[in-house]
Amino acid sequence: MTTKPKLCYFRGRGRMESIRWLLAAAGVEFEEEFIETREQYEKLQKEGLLLFGQVPMVEIDGMVLTQTRAILSYLAAKYDSYGKDLKETVRINMYADGTLDLMMMIALAAFKPPEEKEENLTLIVKKAKTRYFPVFEKILNDRGEDFLVGNKFSWADIQLLEVILMVEELDASVLADFPLLKAFEARISNIPTIRKFLQPGSPRKSILQF
Incomplete structure (x- = not known):
């Protein structure tokens, strides 16, 4: 067993x-x-x-x-979920590290004093829209595939969806200027195992549980 x-x-x-x-x-x-x-x-x-x-x-x-x-x-x-060779693995690492940087900004903002927290979260949304999401929109556009690396579902796709959902908790319209990311979000969210994780009652933690 x-x-x-x-x-x-x-x-x-x-x-x-x-x-x-x-x-x-x-x-x-x-x-x-x-x-x-x-x-x-x-x-x-x-x-x-x-x-x-x-x-x-x-x-x-x-x-x-x-x-x-x-x-x-x-x-x-x-x-x-780590690519078929070293070249795919290093790209997955790059993309995952980028999304992790943004995730940690959000997580650390939760511990800011109330008078600083709102301003900090606004800055994070701005960085997502100007620094991080444009990169992934370009990757999807340049490759013309459903997934970020090797046209196969990977760790990079999981983390990108996770961070998109985190930023949308701060600003629901954050993907308004990123149609490929919006389509990516819908596509990855519909994978059966992920769809199950997004349902109420799953082990996924809420926005109040940083």
Whole structure:
């Protein structure tokens, strides 16, 4: 019997959400253990499970993994979402890193003082529209394919959809000038495993749970 991956993190999005997305897109069921007390966190540290004293932590394939980028890379390779060769893999890495930069801006904004938060979120939407989304619109236009890399669904597509939805929570009209991204969003959202993850009651965390 195959053991489900076990995810250990705080009860929120943070750095674990992209891991949830990747597993869900692969159709992999997982369990979650939420850290809700200081004692739980200290116990993990004392047991030597947190390599650099940080979560997220994922137990999978007899291993205990930490460091978000390493976890995502492993899962992408394991579930065939990492390209067919090194050239595709490096492009997937570039696109995923770009989307991760934008995601972290949004996540960190949640912890800003109230008087700074609104201004900061407005700036993030502006950066999405002027720096990040134009890049992906051009990629889709230049390649003329349904997916970002190799005309096959990959980790890059998962993370791009995730960040599009995050920015749309801040500004529902953010894709008004990006028709190819809008079509991409509809197309990827309709993949059965992703459609399931987007339904109420799934492990996906809400905007209030950063």
